[in-house]
Amino acid sequence: MHPDPCPCGSGHLLDACCGPLLAAESQAVTAEELMRSRYTAHVYGNAEHLWRTWDGRTRPAEVHLDDTRWLGLEVREVVDGSPQDATGIVDFVARYEGGQLAERSEFTRRGGRWFYTKEI
Numbered sequence: 001m002h003p004d005p006c007p008c009g010s011g012h013l014l015d016a017c018c019g020p021l022l023a024a025e026s027q028a029v030t031a032e033e034l035m036r037s038r039y040t041a042h043v044y045g046n047a048e049h050l051w052r053t054w055d056g057r058t059r060p061a062e063v064h065l066d067d068t069r070w071l072g073l074e075v076r077e078v079v080d081g082s083p084q085d086a087t088g089i090v091d092f093v094a095r096y097e098g099g100q101l102a103e104r105s106e107f108t109r110r111g112g113r114w115f116y117t118k119e120i
């Protein structure tokens, strides 16, 4: 067990938040959960989680991560993305050393699992 706070900024501990998702021990219930886990995967350099949770229709053959130092995540807006929805949108700002990334991401749910589709 890691008593660390989750890097995604949820206020939960890593083991009760993105940790089990990164370890493929559980699945994201909402698009926002998946988005948060993908941010945390960037923090920990977990390219496998990014690839696994990327829509097969839009993902690259391989996910390459650089050495960006991520500093925090703020989710600005969520549209749909509940367990009853087939799609969802998460608008967020991720801060890193030297700048920030603002993105509006689209997610899709297939076979009971959420996947990142693309930036919109």
Ligand SMILES: [Zn+2]
Binding pocket: 006, 007, 008, 009, 010, 014, 017, 018, 019, 036, 037, 040
């Ligand atoms: Zn988290």
